[in-house]
Amino acid sequence: MSTVSVLSRGCAKIHSEAELEAKLALGRPLRIKLGVDPTAPDIHLGHGVVLTKLRDFQDAGHEAILIIGDFTAMIGDPSGRSATRPQLTHDQVLANAKSYQEQAFKILDHERARIVFNGEWFEAMCFEDVIKLNSRVTLQQMLVREDFRERLDKGLPIRAHEIQYPIMQGWDSVMVRADVELGGTDQLFNIMVGRDLQREEGQPQQVAMTMPILEGLDGRQKMSKSLGNYIALNEPAGDMFGKIMSVSDALMARYYDILLREPMPADAHPMDAKKELARRITARFHDETAAARALEEFNTRFSARDLESAELPGYAPGLARDFVSLVVEAYAQCFSVTRSRSDARRLIEGGSIQWRGEKVTDSKTVLEAGETGVLRLDKTRAVRVG
RNA sequence: GGGUAGGUACCGAAGUGGCCAAACGGGGCGGACUGUAAAUCCGCUGGCUUACGCCUUCAAUGGUUCGAAUCCAUUCCUGCCCA
Numbered sequence: 342m343s344t345v346s347v348l349s350r351g352c353a354k355i356h357s358e359a360e361l362e363a364k365l366a367l368g369r370p371l372r373i374k375l376g377v378d379p380t381a382p383d384i385h386l387g388h389g390v391v392l393t394k395l396r397d398f399q400d401a402g403h404e405a406i407l408i409i410g411d412f413t414a415m416i417g418d419p420s421g422r423s424a425t426r427p428q429l430t431h432d433q434v435l436a437n438a439k440s441y442q443e444q445a446f447k448i449l450d451h452e453r454a455r456i457v458f459n460g461e462w463f464e465a466m467c468f469e470d471v472i473k474l475n476s477r478v479t480l481q482q483m484l485v486r487e488d489f490r491e492r493l494d495k496g497l498p499i500r501a502h503e504i505q506y507p508i509m510q511g512w513d514s515v516m517v518r519a520d521v522e523l524g525g526t527d528q529l530f531n532i533m534v535g536r537d538l539q540r541e542e543g544q545p546q547q548v549a550m551t552m553p554i555l556e557g558l559d560g561r562q563k564m565s566k567s568l569g570n571y572i573a574l575n576e577p578a579g580d581m582f583g584k585i586m587s588v589s590d591a592l593m594a595r596y597y598d599i600l601l602r603e604p605m606p607a608d609a610h611p612m613d614a615k616k617e618l619a620r621r622i623t624a625r626f627h628d629e630t631a632a633a634r635a636l637e638e639f640n641t642r643f644s645a646r647d648l649e650s651a652e653l654p655g656y657a658p659g660l661a662r663d664f665v666s667l668v669v670e671a672y673a674q675c676f677s678v679t680r681s682r683s684d685a686r687r688l689i690e691g692g693s694i695q696w697r698g699e700k701v702t703d704s705k706t707v708l709e710a711g712e713t714g715v716l717r718l719d720k721t722r723a724v725r726v727g
Numbered sequence: 728g729g730g731u732a733g734g735u736a737c738c739g740a741a742g743u744g745g746c747c748a749a750a751c752g753g754g755g756c757g758g759a760c761u762g763u764a765a766a767u768c769c770g771c772u773g774g775c776u777u778a779c780g781c782c783u784u785c786a787a788u789g790g791u792u793c794g795a796a797u798c799c800a801u802u803c804c805u806g807c808c809c810a
Binding site for chain 2: 495496498560569583586587588591593610611613616682684688690693700704719
């Protein structure tokens with residue numbers, strides 16, 4: 342079994358290290374809990390940070406308990422939220438849960454992981470049970486949290502169900518008798534509630550291990566599905582690579598720290614450092630070959646600006662050959678991006694579209710039948726027509 | 728239950744009878760510059776058979792008006808104060 346230092350690598354905070362050492366000294370596999378709420382179909386790099394830590398524990402011989410919050414997802418974690426989350430139906434949640442698991446196993450060892458749905462116990466509770474559970478925490482405890490405090494100050498609504506969330510997450514810990522709970526630093530409060538409930542149930546209290554929050558592509562807010570600033574684990578290699586390349590230098594340093602757990606090379610050119618970062622992360626979630634190809638593709642396409650020899654999706658125009666139609670169709674067919682014709686017109690007039698390396702700024706331009714070439718849609722997207 | 732302030736586009740926020748598809752800011756998108764970086768600058772940010780034209784939007788429904796996001800009625804929703 343590994344030492345505390347290996348397991349605590351990359352952690353933001355452990356509450357407490359002494360307790361963790363004591364648990365490890367028990368000499369039995371510990372139950373390491375991580376809860377995820379399937380509120381969207383994708384798992385992203387931010388989740389990856391915590392999942393990787395869970396994997397560390399697996400590798401050290403401990404038991405990973407991945408709790409799929411099919412019930413808690415219907416509430417939505419209010420942590421760090423300035424507004425109530427939209428509520429999902431149980432069916433939506435279950436559909437998301439399926440793809441969640443597939444992605445989670447890119448990091449976790451399938452063989453040694455236990456998957457539990459928390460609906461298993463919450464579904465069975467009656468209202469009396471809920472009341473009893475609620476009687477154990479005070480409203481004040483829930484309300485001192487910054488996210489609620491802020492809403493209170495701003496006069497924004499806090500719905501009664503939202504304050505149930507930490508209680509439910511805490512109850513999960515009781516139900517699986519967790520020894521350690523992992524989460525982002527924003528989860529500390531929720532994890533602590535779990536400790537309280539465990540104590541009341543006469544269980545040994547779990548150790549709280551929090552991981553730093555990964556900033557999203559914008560570099561300002563945390564990586565999250567609802568903000569759309571994320572890189573999904575199941576993203577195609579090329580996209581994953583590209584998204585990392587578009588990140589700011591400051592963020593790159595954070596990604597080195599958090600994702601690779603090593604400092605950014607100080608002497609390298611920032612762009613080379615970024616390519617290396619992108620290559621390694623892409624390799625982690627795909628493989629070395631795919632990562633190498635993504636790098637090569639990036640070089641020809643962006644560094645050398647050679648669209649002609651780049652790997653582009655092919656697009657066969659339909660009957661309409663005016664550029665507005667071409668742009669709309671190409672976006673839809675090759676990139677699943679919906680653009681209105683007005684939108685396409687704006688793009689053309691805004692100088693985004695290039696045909697065979699020449700800007701096309703007149704939205705009335707029509708392509709001759711049989712013409713082939715590269716149609717550039719925007720900075721990152723282009724198709725081969727013909 | 729009573730009082731009161733509100734519900735405007737992705738978000739915040741103007742507008743309180745025509746000049747409003749709706750100021751301004753943020754965000755987002757596109758362009759220039761670059762290292763697909765940051766910073767900066769410029770443009771765009773309802774839809775349509777390609778448009779100084781038309782259609783749908785200012786919580787919902789109905790109404791008053793030549794004409795409403797703006798006035799009236801009802802309904803739904805939220806904050807605050809009181810009970």
